Amino acid sequence: MIKLGIIDYGGIAKTYKKALEFVPEFKLVSVLDINKEKEKIAKEVGANFYTLDKLKEFFESVEGVIIATPLICMQNKLFRH
Numbered sequence: 001m002i003k004l005g006i007i008d009y010g011g012i013a014k015t016y017k018k019a020l021e022f023v024p025e026f027k028l029v030s031v032l033d034i035n036k037e038k039e040k041i042a043k044e045v046g047a048n049f050y051t052l053d054k055l056k057e058f059f060e061s062v063e064g065v066i067i068a069t070p071l072i073c074m075q076n077k078l079f080r081h
Contacts, residue, residue, distance in 0.1 A: 001024075001025060001026070001027050002025055002026050002027070002063050002064055003027055003029040003030075003061065003062050003063045003064070004020065004026050004027065004028050004029065004030075004062055004063070004064045004065065004066060005028070005029065005030035005031065005032060005047075005058060005059075005061065005062035005064070005065050005066070006028060006030075006031050006032070006047075006065070006066045006068050007032045007033075007065060007066070007067045007068060007069060008032070008033055008034075008067070008068045008069040008070075009031045009033050009038045009041060009042065009068065010068060010070070012068050012070070013031075013066070013068035016066050016068060017045060026064075028045060028046070028047050029046075029047055029048060029061060029062060030042075030047055030048045030049075030050060030058055030061045030062050031045075031047045031048070031049050031050070032050045032051070032052070032055070032058045033049070033050075033051065034051060034052060036051060048061060
């Protein structure tokens with residue numbers, strides 16, 4: 001089984017989580033989000049929760065990552081410079 005993490009557990013991440021239920025080789029084990037209120041949701045789906053101050057621990061807990069950050073967030077960051 002491949003342990004996966006999701007970065008930014010928002011709307012699209014819920015869709016990824018649902019899709020993972022159909023692939024028994026993958027298991028969602030960790031969630032990374034800046035919003036500490038997402039911890040409750042992570043626990044409900046059986047995943048550990050991390051914030052940016054625990055970034056290293058998040059990556060040590062997984063074998064693969066789904067980046068579910070909205071594209072607009074990445075565009076704003078990339079094109080700001």
